[in-house]
Structures are given as C-alpha cells and as structure tokens.
Amino acid sequence: MTATNASNTDWTALQQAEDMAYFKADLCCYSPESYSLEEKRGICNEMVSTSKAMLGAMRADFVQLPPELRSKLLDTLCQSRVESPERWLDVLVGEGDPLYREIGTL
Template structure:
C-alpha cells in the first residue's frame, strides 16, 4: 500500500513540475488553502524530498 501511495504522490510531483511557473504557484496556494494537509506537507510532496513518512520508511 505504501508503494502505491508513493507512486501516486510521485506522479503528482511529475505533473506539478510540468506546469508553467505561474500555474504551479496558483495550484500550490490553492492546495495550501484547501485544508487538506499542511503547506509544509504539500511543499515536501511537490517540491521537496517527498512525504516525510516515506523518508522514515526507507530506513526500515
């Protein structure tokens, strides 16, 4: 299940990276305002090193 969830988030990141810069900014702001997860979580998933949970699981 973790690998499937990671694949979905990786696909979201790839799609996000394909957007023009202004569209990425607008989408990121909209996601942060949605109340679904925190701004830090969205940043990690879309721009940073991925969901912090996956980094923790990689060590197991």
C-alpha cells in the first residue's frame, strides 16, 4: 500500500485499491456461493484496510495544512452536506471514523 505522508500520497493508487476492494465485495454479494469463507473474510478485511488507508491519508494531508486553511477546509466540508459535520470532525480532527475504530480484521 502507498505511504500516507502528505508529500508522497498516491491518491490514485489509494482510490483504485479501495474501489477494487468494494468491487470484489459486490461480486461476492452477487454470487456468494462462488467464494469460500476465507475468501469472503479476505474481501471484508481488504475493504476495511483500504478505507482506513484512505481516511488516514486524508487526515495526514489535513494536519499538514496551516491552521487557517484547516479551519476553512473543515468549515467548507461541514457545510457541504456530503457527510455530516460530526463525521468530518471525527475523521479529520478527532479519533477517526467511528466505524473503523471499532472494526478490526476478521
């Protein structure tokens, strides 16, 4: 996986890895009998790990910004209605996405 340092984050690779993990999950849901329990477990773990990596990279980039830009970006995101303001606060300033704090590997 790609490093999550703000100066060398490969966003395309992170997004492609996450997209592929969720694509595999969609295939598995379409034909669950075609996958063993171990394969299903691997798909779930890949979904969690790629999403955590994406959120970690977002957070790493966010903390590298000057304080005034962090404040403006956070305000803009909270007003965007893309996600709830609470989620943006958790992901970028708090302890991370609550879902991924609780879910580990299977």
